[in-house]
Amino acid sequence: MKRLKTIYLILMMSISVECLATTIKLSSFDSYEQDNDYLLDATFALELSEEVLKALKHGIPLQINTDLEVRMIRDWYPDKTIQSMNYIYQLSHQPLTEDYLTVNLKTGLRAYYDSLSAALMNIGKFSNIKLVSKQTLSAENQYKGRIRMYLDLDSLPAPMRPQVYFSDSWDINSDWHEWLIQE
Secondary structure, three states: OHHHHHHHHHHHHHHHHHHHOOOEEEEEEEEEEEOOEEEEEEEEEEOOOHHHHHHHHOOOOEEEEEEEEEEEEOOOOOOEEEEEEEEEEEEEEEOOOOEEEEEEOOOOOEEEEOOHHHHHHHHOEEEEEEEEEHHHOOOOOEEEEEEEEEEOHHHOOHHHHHHHHOOHHHOOEOOOEEEEEOO
């Protein structure tokens, strides 16, 4: 019985370690004030698992989302979201040319890349993003910004979803990165 408990404990520890692993990391970050606005520069490093790469090569487009929020910090209540933005990119492989296509689904802007690393670099780079206008924020309150990036599993074809929801190799996301917005 004691051996079963030990095996169970080892299995639970290995599962929890795998669940904590992220494959998107925030590699650079800067939040600053310019012309009465708070702006953001951020770069994410994305790494796709072998299973995800195989699906991409076989014609399954991937949707990668980035969420940005400005929240008012409150003591006794949950933080209140003041501003929320979502950037959505679709990544697909073009088998005839061996290129990778990224499409900004909000603007329709399309770009072709010779390599997957160049395409992922484009998806993960944000420059001069306006978070919030300084006039929107009250001097009496504190505010924080937060950002995260993730592979949207709900955008995959319906027959694939049950399989990918329970697969660690499809769990591609970053943790929320939070910072104080100085007032």
